[in-house]
Amino acid sequence: MTIAKGSAASPPSLAGWRRRGPLLYFALACAGMWLAMTPLLAGGFQRADARDQPGLLENACISAAMFAPALAALVVLRHVERIGRLRDALALRWPRPRGRAVRSCLLAVAVPAGLTGAALALGTLAGRYPFDGMHGSGLGTWAAEGLAGMLLSLPLFFGEELGWQGYLFPRLLRDGSRAALVRAYLLTGTAFALWHLPTLLMGGQYPGRPWYVSVPAMVISCLLVLPVFSWLRLRSGSVVPAVLGHAFVSTMSVGMVRHFADPDAPLDPLHMGIAGWPGWLVLGAFVAFLALTGRLRPGTTRQA
Template sequence: MWVAMSPLLATAYRRGDAREETGALEEACIAAAMLAPALAALLVVRHVERSGRVRDTLALRWPKPWGRAVRACLVAFAVPAGLTTAALTLGAATGRYPFGGMHWSGFDAWAAGAVLNMLVSLPLFFGEELGWQGYLFPRLAGDGDRRGLIRAYALTGTAFALWHMPTLLMGGQYPGHPWYVSVPAMVTSCVLILPVFTWLRLRSGSVVPAVIGHAFVSSVSVDMVERFADPQAALDPLHMGVAGWPGWIATGAFVTFLALTGRLDPSFYSAGNASRSVPARGW
């Protein structure tokens, strides 16, 4: 991540506004950085562990049958959309999100464009989730005892957040805020959203829905914040959307539901509650 972002760090790049568009150099650096977790996972699985087929070890497969795959992908799309809507609603109700009203003119074109951009960027999110959900989380969770699972969720979420450190230092996710605000905010966001991605992974037996969920949160969700906001108002991600405190409340409530119903425990899916058995280590 640091190597990939070094051209921007060397030029003292800093994002100063949430509406600021990224240029070609920024996009190239981000794309290279996003491939790093998958590259690390592939190298370790193939040349260190040598624990079998890479696709099986990292759950790089489609859920089967195809009907189940379609449902898993739709859930991976719908749940982040619901969480984003809840976060924007909460932010607007508390006066922190400058809601600009529903404007249906051009909405279809905007929605189609947002989804298309998300689909185009999907390969990059495989670059992240093959590292987090395909490799790191299953190994930290081990045999899936309660203490091990809590540790795995906390450590994977923290690693997921701190991996973003170079972009956080440049104001990427929380422009206008110093690092000692943006770093704890990112840790909170990632520790809360990671169980959602893990749940998508567990219930399908595949990393693909987690990739879709992550892509939605990082692209369409951000577009929703801008689309429904007053175009003249300043936007502060710390106070709106999934990455801000309204999103923490919405996501935290959903994760609490998943935890209380046992859906964050791999054994829930290997004990007859899902049509696909989920081995403890490779899942």
């Protein structure tokens, strides 16, 4: 593995900014998130039910917020670290060769789908998920529409993952040692969760839950799901599969929870799906498998 050291034009103080750059990135990303959410916070918006769909204003604010990590990364790389080749620095490239790109993208969809299905099955067995059965009628249409919507939303998820997997995670890896690797996963996952704080205060991910429940729950969820995104990024040498995986988790996985549930039963994300304890157990088992088999370590895969 190689970690980019910057261009020849990088200033002599680059090593210092390698340490301070991630802090500045996180501050800018959070500032962008809070700024984007200001209209909702000022209006006292609260999401009360997991079946509630965002309106026009909510969608506009969410979309603006999702570009904040990418913009923060671009500012730090261009004006602080002075790195010239931004696409290489952010791993904004297709995996090569073409067959590998196809396999990586399919894996980025199949793995989250399998993890979500396992989480729903576990929640059903535990009596916490109101499973309504597999109804073939309309299932294909729902899946096709859901995937189409996910693909249309990809620019928003590039806005997030160019920051988290493109910039922050590789910067925290530094020398690629075991200690640096653990630190990179823990710090990136925690930062990823805390970046969501404004939405958590409004019940975004865990409707009806107070902040002292939703914030720790989000930290756990992000610490467990981030290694999956990082694995997709490391094995491909590209941020694109991580973007696809994140898009599936945030759209199709949530849609699966709603689609397969009893339409009259209440939904509590803390007890179902990837964001709840069934998902934590499934994700934990999968991440443990990745770690024990060495798949979470940067190996020969080229990395920006």
